[in-house]
Structure formats: structure tokens, C-alpha cells
Amino acid sequence: MDTGNLFSNLPDHLPEEAFEPLLKTPAFWLERILSQGHSTPKGEWYDQAHDEWVVLLAGSAGLAFEGTPSLLVMHPGDYIRIPAHLRHRVEWTAPDQQTLWLAIHY
Numbered sequence: 001m002d003t004g005n006l007f008s009n010l011p012d013h014l015p016e017e018a019f020e021p022l023l024k025t026p027a028f029w030l031e032r033i034l035s036q037g038h039s040t041p042k043g044e045w046y047d048q049a050h051d052e053w054v055v056l057l058a059g060s061a062g063l064a065f066e067g068t069p070s071l072l073v074m075h076p077g078d079y080i081r082i083p084a085h086l087r088h089r090v091e092w093t094a095p096d097q098q099t100l101w102l103a104i105h106y
Helices: none
Strands: 018-024 029-035 052-058 061-065 072-074 079-082 088-093 099-105
Touching: none
Parallel strands: none
Antiparallel strands: 018 029, 029 099, 052 079, 052 099, 061 072, 061 088
């Protein structure tokens, strides 16, 4: 049995975005992501070979999707399913507080 708390052991300083695997099976993996003022480098896009379901638990973020003119602004409780090969990027995360994501890749 594994137990834990998604809001515990948060680092005081995040020089880089932090990705923490929580559970991995042959079919999917679950990870906690911590951001604070981070974004995808300019000109780069995520283009994943798998679907991803993400929920934002704390903080805020803006996501951009290729071919979509407006940003998706996310707040605590917001979630999205990102289909495989939908090119996307993190435009911004809150600079004054940690943004906590939970992501399922499948």
C-alpha cells in the first residue's frame, strides 16, 4: 500500500519545473508537476505520442494549443484531456505561488 499527500514535501524554491512520478503501470503513469513562473521555451511545443489528462490543484496557468488563438487559463479544479499529438505549450504559470498539477499519461 502506498500513501502520501499531494500537498506535502513541496520545495521552497523551484529553479526548474519539477516532475514527480507517483504511479506507473504498462498502460499509464501518474505524476505530480510543480511549477512557479515556468513556461515552455519560446518556439517549442509538446507533441506527445499519448493522451494526457491534467488537473490543476493549486496556482494558475495559461496553456496554448497550436491553431487556437486564445489561451486556456486554468485555475484550481480545472482539468483538460489533451489528445495525442495535439501540439501545446505552457505559456505561463503563476510567478508568486506554486502551481500544482496532477497528470495522467495514457
